[in-house]
Amino acid sequence: MTVDLDKFKKPGKDYYLALGLEGSANKLGVGVIKHNLGQLSSENRAEVLSNVRDTYITPPGEGFLPRDTARHHRNWVVRIIKKSLVDAGIKGTDLDCICFTQGPGMGAPLQSVVIAARTLSQLWKLPLIGVNHCVGHIEMGREITGANNPVVLYVSGGNTQIIAYSRQRYRIFGETLDIAIGNCLDRFARVLKISNDPAPGYNIEQMAKKGKHLVTLPYTVKGMDLSMAGILSYIEVLAKDLFSSNPKKNKNLIDEESGELITPEDLCYSLQESLFSMLVEITERAMAHVQSNQVLIVGGVGSNERLQEMMELMVNERKNGSIHATDERFCIDNGIMIAHAGLLSYRMGQINDLKDTVCTQRFRTDEVFVSWRDD
Amino acid sequence: MDVVSQGAEAVVFVTTSHPYCSQPAVENDKYIIKYRPSKKYRHPKIDAQITKNRTVGEVRFMNKLEKLGINSPSVISADYVNGIIWMEFIGDGLPNGDISSVKNYLWYLEKNDDDDGCVSDEVQSMLVAVGRLIGELHANDMIHGDLTSSNILLNGKEPYLIDFGLSSISSLAEDKAVDIYVLERAIESTHSVFADSYNKWLLKGYVQGNKKSKEVLARLEEVRLRGRKRSMLG
Amino acid sequence: MAFLSTKFPSFDKTIFISLLVDVDQHTLEEVKTKLIEGNKDYDFAFFNTNYIISKEHLLNGIHRAMINYKNGSAKSKTLNTEIILNMSPVSNIMEALKRFGIDSSKESANLLCVKVIDDDESLEDINNTLITNLGVSKDQNVELTDDFLLKSVDVAKFKKLYKLNDAKYNDKKPLQNQLTRLAIGACLLRGT
Numbered sequence: 001m002t003v004d005l006d007k008f009k010k011p012g013k014d015y016y017l018a019l020g021l022e023g024s025a026n027k028l029g030v031g032v033i034k035h036n037l038g039q040l041s042s043e044n045r046a047e048v049l050s051n052v053r054d055t056y057i058t059p060p061g062e063g064f065l066p067r068d069t070a071r072h073h074r075n076w077v078v079r080i081i082k083k084s085l086v087d088a089g090i091k092g093t094d095l096d097c098i099c100f101t102q103g104p105g106m107g108a109p110l111q112s113v114v115i116a117a118r119t120l121s122q123l124w125k126l127p128l129i130g131v132n133h134c135v136g137h138i139e140m141g142r143e144i145t146g147a148n149n150p151v152v153l154y155v156s157g158g159n160t161q162i163i164a165y166s167r168q169r170y171r172i173f174g175e176t177l178d179i180a181i182g183n184c185l186d187r188f189a190r191v192l193k194i195s196n197d198p199a200p201g202y203n204i205e206q207m208a209k210k211g212k213h214l215v216t217l218p219y220t221v222k223g224m225d226l227s228m229a230g231i232l233s234y235i236e237v238l239a240k241d242l243f244s245s246n247p248k249k250n251k252n253l254i255d256e257e258s259g260e261l262i263t264p265e266d267l268c269y270s271l272q273e274s275l276f277s278m279l280v281e282i283t284e285r286a287m288a289h290v291q292s293n294q295v296l297i298v299g300g301v302g303s304n305e306r307l308q309e310m311m312e313l314m315v316n317e318r319k320n321g322s323i324h325a326t327d328e329r330f331c332i333d334n335g336i337m338i339a340h341a342g343l344l345s346y347r348m349g350q351i352n353d354l355k356d357t358v359c360t361q362r363f364r365t366d367e368v369f370v371s372w373r374d375d
Numbered sequence: 376m377d378v379v380s381q382g383a384e385a386v387v388f389v390t391t392s393h394p395y396c397s398q399p400a401v402e403n404d405k406y407i408i409k410y411r412p413s414k415k416y417r418h419p420k421i422d423a424q425i426t427k428n429r430t431v432g433e434v435r436f437m438n439k440l441e442k443l444g445i446n447s448p449s450v451i452s453a454d455y456v457n458g459i460i461w462m463e464f465i466g467d468g469l470p471n472g473d474i475s476s477v478k479n480y481l482w483y484l485e486k487n488d489d490d491d492g493c494v495s496d497e498v499q500s501m502l503v504a505v506g507r508l509i510g511e512l513h514a515n516d517m518i519h520g521d522l523t524s525s526n527i528l529l530n531g532k533e534p535y536l537i538d539f540g541l542s543s544i545s546s547l548a549e550d551k552a553v554d555i556y557v558l559e560r561a562i563e564s565t566h567s568v569f570a571d572s573y574n575k576w577l578l579k580g581y582v583q584g585n586k587k588s589k590e591v592l593a594r595l596e597e598v599r600l601r602g603r604k605r606s607m608l609g
Numbered sequence: 610m611a612f613l614s615t616k617f618p619s620f621d622k623t624i625f626i627s628l629l630v631d632v633d634q635h636t637l638e639e640v641k642t643k644l645i646e647g648n649k650d651y652d653f654a655f656f657n658t659n660y661i662i663s664k665e666h667l668l669n670g671i672h673r674a675m676i677n678y679k680n681g682s683a684k685s686k687t688l689n690t691e692i693i694l695n696m697s698p699v700s701n702i703m704e705a706l707k708r709f710g711i712d713s714s715k716e717s718a719n720l721l722c723v724k725v726i727d728d729d730e731s732l733e734d735i736n737n738t739l740i741t742n743l744g745v746s747k748d749q750n751v752e753l754t755d756d757f758l759l760k761s762v763d764v765a766k767f768k769k770l771y772k773l774n775d776a777k778y779n780d781k782k783p784l785q786n787q788l789t790r791l792a793i794g795a796c797l798l799r800g801t
Contacts, residue, residue, distance in 0.1 A: 214420045219428075223520060223541050273418045277425075280416050281383075288383035313416035395617050395672035396665045400786035431801045438794035444777035449790045452672060453797050456680040 003374050005347040006037050016096045016347065017049070019084070019120070020339025023073045023113030024105025024133050025157055026064040029053040030080045031336030032088035032095075035343055046143050046343075050087035051329060051336040052080050060193045063186060070108035077116045084335065092124045097351075099342025102130035103363030105158060110359035118357060127351040129342035133333075134159060134365040137298040138170055139344060140337035145324035147296045149375065151286050153279060154365075155307070156299030156333070157182030161365060162224055162282050164290045168370045173286045174224025181275055182301050184228045188271060191239045192264050199332075204268045205304050211269020213255035213262055219274060224285050226278045235271055242267075276307045280314045287318065296324045303331040344372040376408070379474070384429075384540055385411045385458075394452050394461050401449055403464040409433075411458030426458040429540070434460060436517065436539045445511050446535040465535045466528040477505060477534065478524035481566050481573075494572050497532075502573055503580035505534045510584020512536065513554070513591065516546045522558035524565055552594035555581065559599075611752040612736045615668070620675055625724045626667070627736050628658075628753040629745050632720045636743055637713035640720070644711075650742050654689035656721040657712035658761040660770060661696070663789045664753060670696035670796060671723060684800070688725055698771050698795040708770065719761060721753065759785050771795045 022029040034047040056072035100117035152163040160176040189200030220227040253262040315321035348371040440447040451461040466475040520541030612627035674691040677683040697705035
């Protein structure tokens with residue numbers, strides 16, 4: 001038995017078009033997706049008509065503040081929407097619905113984007129569909145990679161969760177008990193004044209490739225949960241002492257085996273090795289728990305090649321294991337995933353009344369009823 | 376040497392060969408070997424550190440249980456570098472040859488007995504004893520971390536706790552409540568027909584085993600309402 | 610001849626254990642001296658029997674020492690010292706030698722001799738040479754049994770050393786078995 005996705009189709013039209021707006025953090029993304037009638041399958045793929053993004057980049061050593069990020073989104077949203085429609089080669093009125101991120105995320109940026117969504121909805125008389133950001137990532141990942149029922153590792157600036165589908169919910173089996181992995185990497189980057197362009201995590205990854213010596217860091221896994229705040233404060237102190245301009249505080253750290261000095265590259269390498277080991281470990285535990293052999297990595301940190309490589313090593317040890325990951329177009333926050341997940345809801349009859357389009361900073365993945373799946 | 380179970384972290388074997396003694400002071404002539412294989416994805420230094428810490432942690436927890444007289448397998452030996460723990464084999468086996476875990480026992484009754492048999496006085500006193508055992512554990516601020524009906528074995532009528540891979544020490548009512556909640560949920564999903572009676576009996580025993588159960592049970596109510604996880608941002 | 614020998618499944622070596630009872634103070638002092646000199650004839654792990662609760666307890670110490678040597682995680686210079694250290698619940702080697710090593714404080718004491726040997730060595734030769742070198746009579750060489758150890762161990766001191774005074778004991782089970790389990794646990798956790 002499969003769900004009927006076409007109960008609400010428009011007469012005489014054999015496809016759907018949805019616009020998605022995403023702005024829950026420092027990326028503003030707009031995309032247009034096309035679904036043809038019928039179940040999505042390897043023969044009937046969702047079509048990405050456009051996927052435009054603009055990232056608010058702050059100077060090294062600084063994070064993005066909600067107010068400034070919201071201003072960035074407001075300044076750019078019209079231009080990005082226009083470009084997205086041009087890229088897709090459609091008019092606004094060709095669309096079936098407007099999808100927007102309802103949460104979780106930063107309040108002010110979310111709000112500035114939902115205002116754009118509401119405006120478009122009224123302008124073009126289109127229904128609004130609120131989308132859970134995490135569900136957006138999961139559905140887009142499934143669609144792009146063809147992973148049917150994977151254990152999902154969702155790793156981004158604001159989220160770190162290990163998720164598996166069961167009875168029409170994406171259930172959270174494990175998650176961070178304090179800060180998210182992306183947040184941990186970003187804050188470490190700030191201490192070392194690593195550039196935020198294109199992303200602090202990307203620059204840490206490049207530096208880590210040159211790292212040679214592993215510095216032992218705390219390792220905190222509790223069942224399928226993990227904690228990263230302790231590691232961050234530990235390595236922050238280390239980094240500050242190592243690279244302090246004050247000669248009194250400037251303590252040199254030496255690698256025990258080689259006797260060589262520890263470099264910023266070594267710290268990046270050590271941080272990645274420790275954090276990613278924890279992620280892979282909880283993923284493996286979740287896979288054993290739900291007896292799954294597929295892993296899907298989504299979220300901005302998911303584009304890290306070392307994380308993908310480690311996950312692959314783990315998966316290869318398991319029987320019939322397979323790993324699925326998307327590239328930066330879909331891993332990093334984008335509008336197309338919101339359009340895609342929103343369109344799935346729309347095809348099942350979900351429409352948000354204007355009064356129900358309030359955004360929320362807290363919106364758990366397992367709150368969403370996954371009406372479009374019934375396996 | 377046969378594999379008993381294979382989890383994400385460890386493989387468990389049963390063997391008839393004692394690592395060093397022909398007449399050891401344990402009751403069974405079979406032994407359990409718990410092995411944490413090294414993980415290729417981890418940096419060798421991290422891997423060695425984790426393997427050692429986890430193995431030591433588990434031995435320490437088991438030794439504490441032994442000292443407290445709380446039913447659990449005795450440690451026979453350990454090799455921290457290679458992640459190996461040798462321990463006592465617990466359980467006398469079910470008539471169908473299965474390992475005598477609480478799970479297998481209850482399933483055996485479900486298959487071979489009528490409904491009355493599944494909720495007999497014998498079953499009740501067994502589950503009360505299990506609850507008492509968990510109560511004693513918590514009374515000593517020890518948290519199992521992964522309580523399920525397959526992680527409790529029966530030796531005759533005596534229940535024994537096994538598998539302390541996720542164990543921890545904590546005096547918080549929250550941690551104890553979550554420990555019980557995990558078991559309640561496991562009972563619901565593995566023994567759904569009689570889960571209500573089973574969980575009631577477990578709690579009855581728990582109160583007997585843990586004199587300071589009041590705060591834990593109050594917390595348990597909260598945990599039941601909100602689920603295992605505390606609500607948090609994003 | 611009264612000696613024990615055993616093999617561990619994961620090692621090719623043979624364990625030789627011989628017990629000499631009521632060895633006089635003078636001989637014990639002499640063994641100590643020869644040990645310090647590094648005399649090859651005295652290449653044994655020598656124990657007094659005040660703190661050994663059972664054969665299993667002793668065998669665990671030997672086994673652990675061999676594992677540590679194999680893993681490169683041994684803390685002492687020789688396997689014999691490592692064996693003595695692994696009987697102890699504390700990491701200090703001097704402390705372990707004082708407690709478990711040759712006890713020459715009294716007029717006479719029991720001397721337990723342990724040696725890990727290659728398969729081709731004759732156990733009887735080793736035992737004979739040992740008895741001759743020490744100049745003890747063959748009657749003093751008795752078989753090591755758990756009953757003997759239970760009689761010679763000082764339970765109060767034993768419990769204090771292994772910090773077992775607060776342990777909960779089960780009246781239905783033999784005390785020796787319970788103390789064996791607890792002592793092995795304490796040895797396994799030494800230095801962790």
